Amino acid sequence: MRIEVKHLSYTYHSSAPFSAYALQDINLTIEEGEFFGIIGHTGSGKSTFVQHLNALIKLPTAEKKFKPKKVRKGQPAPVYPSIRIGTYDLGDKKTDFKELRSKVGIVFQYPEYQLFAETVALDVAFGLRNFSKTPLSQEETEEKVKEAIEAVGLDYHAVKDASPFDLSGGQKRRVAIAGVIVTKPEILILDEPAAGLDPLGKREIMELLHRLHASWCKTVIIVSHDMDEISENCTRAAVFSASRLKFCMPPSELFLHAEELETLGLDIPVTAKIQRELQKLGVEVHSDFTNEDFVRRVLERVGGTSC
Amino acid sequence: MLKDIAFGQYYPVSSFLHRADPRMKLLSLVAFIVAIFLASNFYGIGLCILGFALALAASRVPVRKVFRSVKGILFLLVFTAIIQLFFYKGETVLFSWWKIVVTKEALFYTLFLILRLVLLVTVASLLTFTTTPVSLTDGLESLLYPLKLIRFPVHELALIMSIALRFIPTLIEETERIMNAQKARGAEFERGSLFSRAKAVIPVLIPLLISAFRRAEELGDAMDARCYAGSKVRTKYKKISFGWRDLVIFLVMAGLIAGVVLVKQLPGMVF
Numbered sequence: 001m002r003i004e005v006k007h008l009s010y011t012y013h014s015s016a017p018f019s020a021y022a023l024q025d026i027n028l029t030i031e032e033g034e035f036f037g038i039i040g041h042t043g044s045g046k047s048t049f050v051q052h053l054n055a056l057i058k059l060p061t062a063e064k065k066f067k068p069k070k071v072r073k074g075q076p077a078p079v080y081p082s083i084r085i086g087t088y089d090l091g092d093k094k095t096d097f098k099e100l101r102s103k104v105g106i107v108f109q110y111p112e113y114q115l116f117a118e119t120v121a122l123d124v125a126f127g128l129r130n131f132s133k134t135p136l137s138q139e140e141t142e143e144k145v146k147e148a149i150e151a152v153g154l155d156y157h158a159v160k161d162a163s164p165f166d167l168s169g170g171q172k173r174r175v176a177i178a179g180v181i182v183t184k185p186e187i188l189i190l191d192e193p194a195a196g197l198d199p200l201g202k203r204e205i206m207e208l209l210h211r212l213h214a215s216w217c218k219t220v221i222i223v224s225h226d227m228d229e230i231s232e233n234c235t236r237a238a239v240f241s242a243s244r245l246k247f248c249m250p251p252s253e254l255f256l257h258a259e260e261l262e263t264l265g266l267d268i269p270v271t272a273k274i275q276r277e278l279q280k281l282g283v284e285v286h287s288d289f290t291n292e293d294f295v296r297r298v299l300e301r302v303g304g305t306s307c
Numbered sequence: 308m309l310k311d312i313a314f315g316q317y318y319p320v321s322s323f324l325h326r327a328d329p330r331m332k333l334l335s336l337v338a339f340i341v342a343i344f345l346a347s348n349f350y351g352i353g354l355c356i357l358g359f360a361l362a363l364a365a366s367r368v369p370v371r372k373v374f375r376s377v378k379g380i381l382f383l384l385v386f387t388a389i390i391q392l393f394f395y396k397g398e399t400v401l402f403s404w405w406k407i408v409v410t411k412e413a414l415f416y417t418l419f420l421i422l423r424l425v426l427l428v429t430v431a432s433l434l435t436f437t438t439t440p441v442s443l444t445d446g447l448e449s450l451l452y453p454l455k456l457i458r459f460p461v462h463e464l465a466l467i468m469s470i471a472l473r474f475i476p477t478l479i480e481e482t483e484r485i486m487n488a489q490k491a492r493g494a495e496f497e498r499g500s501l502f503s504r505a506k507a508v509i510p511v512l513i514p515l516l517i518s519a520f521r522r523a524e525e526l527g528d529a530m531d532a533r534c535y536a537g538s539k540v541r542t543k544y545k546k547i548s549f550g551w552r553d554l555v556i557f558l559v560m561a562g563l564i565a566g567v568v569l570v571k572q573l574p575g576m577v578f
Contacts, residue, residue, distance in 0.1 A: 056487050098493060106491040114488040116513040126510065130493025179492060
């Protein structure tokens with residue numbers, strides 16, 4: 001499913017005197033099959049944006065009490081924000097938002113804090129039960145839960161009857177992800193999926209996401225503030241700053257704008273930093289800024305061999 | 308949303324009332340409530356309204372904000388008003404239809420009651436609008452000091468109060484986050500029968516409780532790590548002291564109570 005966002009703006013406390021923009025005129029298209037990254041500071045609007053994609057924040061035109069403004073002759077018609085995801089129109093009151101939520105899964109920051117059920121299997125089945133239109137049989141549920149738990153790299157028979165609170169932090173996060181992907185969403189959105197994990201845990205989670213991207217969810221969107229994570233993993237990235245969309249391009253092009261990113265207060269990946277230092281010394285290296293490619297290019301340039 | 312709870316939110320400006328001693332404000336609130344209940348006729352209530360208007364002017368809190376706290380008791384207000392209007396026994400009949408009789412006395416009494424209730428709520432909210440939770444608990448601790456003689460843990464009580472107040476917004480935020488996460492997993496909170504709605508709360512309540520316990524443990528550890536040891540050796544960062552403002556408040560409050568007692572003698576309707 002393709003995501004098409006047009007003229008998306010959002011204000012906090014729209015009635016209060018100190019209303020503040022969280023999003024201003026965002027236009028963005030995410031194609032099916034992308035591994036998309038969203039970068040930005042805290043407060044840049046990235047989380048607000050992501051919550052729109054799942055209709056947790058509804059567009060004004062989708063609110064029950066919405067009435068279109070009367071347009072006087074000679075005046076331009078007001079432009080309402082619009083979001084289309086596949087065939088779903090998020091600006092339409094009649095859209096089945098529940099069904100949409102089963103197609104667009106969101107894993108929030110620190111998802112392990114949303115676990116609640118007595119056993120892992122029951123917790124993973126929570127979303128499945130909520131979304132299914134007809135009651136699922138015991139076997140069907142069990143099979144789907146097993147598939148999801150195994151997809152996140154856990155041993156089904158070892159964890160299914162365990163309490164989710166007895167698991168380790170990394171395992172809890174995997175269970176929480178399983179609880180979202182169990183409905184086979186076509187689009188999977190993760191808010192800071194690697195937050196609070198050690199480097200090894202981070203790499204494992206990222207590997208898991210690539211596995212899911214290949215086999216389970218067509219589109220994966222990750223929200224992050226870690227440039228290295230974005231440059232290593234994403235096909236395309238959007239940069240949010242002060243409620244606006246500043247850039248939207250593949251990381252290999254994005255980090256050519258290193259200076260601008262730094263003025264926005266964002267870090268650039270280590271590889272981009274080294275490339276800049278080399279450039280100062282007169283050594284030009286063209287790379288897509290992933291570690292592997294960068295090392296190879298540098299070694300090519302200096303005439304060594306990769307080890 | 309949950310965040311829009313008006314009652315008890317500190318309104319950050321600098322004013323006469325904001326800078327007054329929290330102990331004086333607490334005592335004045337008690338005195339004000341006594342005055343409201345002492346008032347037995349419209350003269351008395353009028354004096355109370357005058358006193359409230361003075362306090363409101365001295366607080367620089369927008370009038371609309373203060374009256375928004377009445378919303379919370381709107382149902383109670385309407386309910387009592389209707390009951391009193393129809394069941395208060397009076398003599399001069401204004402209006403009667405079938406078994407329903409409205410008398411002049413009932414009408415006035417209802418008005419009196421509404422004024423009394425609205426005054427109670429707005430005066431109380433004025434205290435929390437002008438006093439930060441920290442200075443409120445400081446004031447309370449200082450007022451309860453005599454209880455220490457009977458080994459009542461005053462300091463600990465004040466600490467518990469300030470921690471509880473401090474964590475209300477945090478827990479509200481947490482609740483919203485967890486609700487969003489469960490909504491993304493297909494939970495519905497606004498639809499269905501009362502029973503299914505009550506059941507829908509469980510996936511929010513359990514993570515919320517767990518996180519509250521986690522926060523409590525973390526806070527305890529952090530306090531331990533900074534060698535917090537209760538009241539014996541602690542000094543205060545901000546010392547509260549009685550000043551000229553408090554003297555003014557004291558005199559106004561004394562005047563109000565004396566006035567309310569005096570006007571009881573005036574002729575007119577008595578409730």
